[in-house]
Amino acid sequence: MxxxxxxxxxxxxxxxxxxxxxxxxxxxxxxxxxxxxxxxxxxxxxxxxARLTAGIGKVPAMGEKNQKIRVKLWVNNTSRIWNGKYELRVKIGGRNSGQMTVKKMSGMLEPGRKKALPFYFTSEYCGSMEVALDGMKIFDFFGLFYRTIPLADKAYVGIMPKAGLMPLEITRRTREFLADADEYSVEKSGDDPSEIYQIREYRPWDSVHDIHWKLTAKEDALMVKEYSFPLGCVVLVWMEYPKKGQSSEGFSKMLESAASLCMTLAEEKCIHMAAWFEEKNMRIVKWKVSSEETVHGLLWRMLEMEPYTDDNMRKACYEDAFRGEHFSSIVKIDGQGGITVDGEKQELLQL
CATH class of the missing domain: 1.10.287 (Helix Hairpins)
Known part of the structure; x- marks a missing residue:
């Protein structure tokens, strides 16, 4: 100006x-x-x-990486006399990246008209993308002078990772690991005496401690109790996302690693827990994953993740959240998508 x-x-x-x-x-x-x-x-x-306004209209809730995403903007001219010559300023970028790309859209709007403007963008990374309409310039008759109107309209689009399967071996130790749970398997028995899976006739290898004496007397045959197998989380998938060194590319890789790992574990019927530190609420977010549906729910929730800065608070919350809990394996996914199992990096993951 x-x-x-x-x-x-x-x-x-x-x-x-x-x-x-x-x-x-x-x-x-x-x-x-x-x-x-x-x-x-x-x-x-x-x-x-006072008569030319603009905003963000319909925005898709989610999209895919490297695919064109359509956002609808609108401009409204309530004047009955003047044509509205405008230039919109649109910013696009990752929610936590701090780097925004600026694009401009200009045009002319007749008096008393409202116009929808399709706006397209693509993202090369997964994560929550912010679309912000932060300003509009209006020009005079000949476009010589203008006035900037500040705007603060925002919307978010979740760029979801593809949850493909990855090479993974689940050992017998993990398969038979007993974890505390409120749910029990209806398909197989276990060793949890707090819940009975079924009562059946005695077999030679059964322990006498498992005999159901009351039912034995009633049926006039030896009957034994089979205990239930708890459907607890046997593997912990920990998301390590510190502020230092974080980037849009790194967060995208972390999402993709989490998607592939959790989907593979779900396909293998290995119930697990995904968790991370949420600094703003000073707590550990826990998400039980047992099916493909819960994997997608986890990924959608992870789009809201924010990097933390206080490592001491993270350690304190971690110890408090998992005190008394035990897991067959602890898998850590760092802010660059790297995976370690119990502190070791493996070429072929074995849990």
Whole structure:
């Protein structure tokens, strides 16, 4: 705006100089118009700033990486006289990246019209993408002067990772690991005496401690109790997401690693828990994963993850959240998508 004002002032000075050198009616009229134009322009822009509005309309909840995503913007001109010449300023970027790409959209809107503007963008990373409409310029009749109207309309689009399967071996130790749970398997028995899976006839290898004496007396045959197998989380998948070194690319890789690992474990019927530190609420977020549906729910929740800065608080919350809990394996996924099992990096994951 400063450059435009300086340029216009220079044009007025040139016209004034020519008027002094050549006193003609045409130069007199031009000089008067050039002097009055900024006043008229200011009045017009002031009027239009209250009548030209813009915002973000329909936004898809989610999209895919490297796929075109359509966002609907709108501009409304409530004036009955003036055409509205505008330029929208749109910012796009990751929620936690701090880096935003700026794009501009300009046009003209007739009096009393509302116009929908399709806006397209793509993202090369997974995560929560922010679409922000943070300003609009409105121009006068000839586009010489403008006024900026601040806007603060935002929307978010979740760019979901593809949850493909990965090479993974689940050992017998993990398969038979007994974890505390409120649910029990209806498909196989276990060793948890707090819940009975079924009662059946005695077999030679059964322990006498498992005999159901009351039912034995009633049935006039030895009956034994089979205990239930608890459906607890036997594997912990920990998301390590510190502020230091975090980036949109790193977060995208972490999401993709979590998606593949959790989907593979779910396909293998290995119930597990995904968890991470949520600094703003000073707590550990826990998410039980037992099916494909819960994997997608986990990924959607992870889009809201924010990096932490206080490592001491993270350690304290971790110890408090998992005190008394035991897991067959602890898998850590770092902020760059790297995976370690019980502190060791493996070429073929074995849990």
């Amino acid at each position: 400063i450059r435009r004002t300086v340029g216009y002032a220079a044009a007025v000075l040139v016209t004034g100089y020519l008027f002094l050198m050549y006193d003609t009616p045409a130069l007199s009229a031009a000089l008067v118009l050039e002097i009055l134009y900024p006043v008229v322009s200011f009045a017009c822009l002031h009027n239009m700033s």
